[in-house]
Amino acid sequence: MVDANNQLSGNKGIHRTLLNRKNVAVVVPGMLALCCVILCPCFYWKRKETTTVVLAKDPDSVGSLTTRKSKSATKKTPGSPLREKPNPRFSSPPRLTKVGSIHINLDQVVKITRNFSPSMVIGEGEFGTVYKAQLEDGRFIAIKRANKEHFERVKALLSSEADLLAKIDHRCLVKLLGYLDEGSECLIMTEYISNGTLREHLDGIRNGILEFKNRLEIAIDVAHGLTYLHIYSEKQIIHRDVNSSNILLTDSMRAKVADFGFATLGTTSDSDKSHVSTKVKGTLGYIDPVYMKTLQLTTKSDVYSFGILLLEIITGRRPLEQNKSDHERVTLRWLFKKFDEGNVEELVDPMMKEVVDREILVRIFILAFQCAAPEWSERPDMKIVGEQLWAIRMDYLNTVK
CATH class of the missing domain: 3.30.200.20 (Phosphorylase Kinase; domain 1)
Structure with a gap:
């Protein structure tokens, strides 16, 4: 190694001398070639020696280096802000x-x-x-x-x-x-959700009357919950039994969807199927008629149930009113007829004394009718439903102000 360094120093002196000569253009290429021959083996040997020393001092250095590289290479793409963070407690069945x-x-x-x-x-x-x-x-x-x-x-x-x-x-x-x-x-x-079911509140069993603002916020909460099941959960889930008795309310009047006894997994993202085939489950009055007829289930079946629920929230009436006359027994049919006649204000739950702007009511009824449309293709996705309800809520608050 010493001889190599002396050789390198001598070469540097020769190099400086040659640069001052007129025939530098002829000599330099030869000297550069000579330097490469001498320097390259030296640096190669030096690098090899350094590596050997590091391994001797720190046997884990290679593993640590590999870990650092793998961390930077596997940088995760941020998830959707609308998706709840997965709970590590529930990573296995x-x-x-x-x-x-x-x-x-x-x-x-x-x-x-x-x-x-x-x-x-x-x-x-x-x-x-x-x-x-x-x-x-x-x-x-x-x-x-x-x-x-x-x-x-x-x-x-x-x-x-x-x-x-x-x-x-x-x-x-x-x-x-x-x-x-x-x-x-x-x-x-x-x-444990302490404030009972939505149906109990609509029936007046619980203390107080649900005001319009509360009803609207409950509908938004349910829409958000269903949107999560349909789009943002680990696997697509169809609830299959969305009804007012399965909506629980907290003391602060926030809604939580409960009772997943009929829930089932929907189609996967890599599946070419648009539906799952299964026996009809659910509560009479809320069940998607397409699902009843074909035994084919999609998230749009939950959308239908939500449309019926939204009408129930605003009118206070159950989907099937057994104590009503024949032409009023099926609430959806009766509501659509009344709405078509322009009697919007008459459709609002009489227990709710608040006067709500007619345009707000019209928008809610139209959205509910769209959700309960006869065909899947005519129904919006739950995410869109939630967005529209949120826009209606903002406009409602402006009318109150």
């Missing part, structure tokens, strides 16, 4: 006896429900009974218990519901907290 923030066994469930006491019941459904219970840390939860009648079938449905709930996390959808399958018991634990 809830097949264990604990999920999320609830770590509880059957003995503890029996204790906090007072052995499933009727006094703790807050709801009854086709799949079973829902209980309100309080955990040791003071939190209240809702526990859905599988009905003993046809237990295996109901258990399969509750398991499917838990699997779907584990895939979603959105403020307008009820959160899954736990799932327990032990012996002859199958239980789903969700967050």
Whole structure:
């Protein structure tokens, strides 16, 4: 190495001398070639020696370098701002006896429900009974218990519901907290929503009357929840049972879509199918007629149900009014006839004393009728529905001011 350096120094002196001569153009190429022959092996040997030294001092240096490169190479594309951040707690199906923030066994469930006491019941459904219970840390939860009648079938449905709930996390959808399958018991634990169902409020069972602003914001919340299921969830989900009894309200009058017992996965993005084929499930009056006729289900079936729900929110009337005369029994048909006649103000829920601008009402009814259109192609997507409702809300607030 010393001889090489001496050789390099001598070459530098020769190079300076030659540059001052008139015949530099002839000599320089020869000298450059000589330098390359001497310098290149030297630098190669030096680089090889340096690498060897680094590896000897830091055996992990290659691994660390690889990690840094891979991080910069795998930079993630930012997600949609409309999508809720995925919850790491729900990364796998809830097949264990604990999920999320609830770590509880059957003995503890029996204790906090007072052995499933009727006094703790807050709801009854086709799949079973829902209980309100309080955990040791003071939190209240809702526990859905599988009905003993046809237990295996109901258990399969509750398991499917838990699997779907584990895939979603959105403020307008009820959160899954736990799932327990032990012996002859199958239980789903969700967050407890304290202010009852939308239908109870429309019936006046709960304190106070829903004012127009509250009704509009509830509709927007439901639209946002369904938009998340249809577009932004990990996999497309069709609720299949959107109705006023499955919309729960918080103390601040925010809406959460609940009861995913009939929910099913929709088509995947790489599928060439436009629908899924399945047996008809849902609540009479809200079921998409195309789905009933063809057994073909799409997100537009949820849109239809939402259209019926929106009419219910504004008018206070159920989709099917059994106590009405024949020409008024089917609310959608009766509403469309009245609307066509121009009697818009008469369609508003009489329990709501507030006078709402006629143009605002017309826009809401038109949007609801579009959602409940006879054909899929005539119905808007839920995202568009939510955007239109938001625009109506802004204009309504301006009229109030």
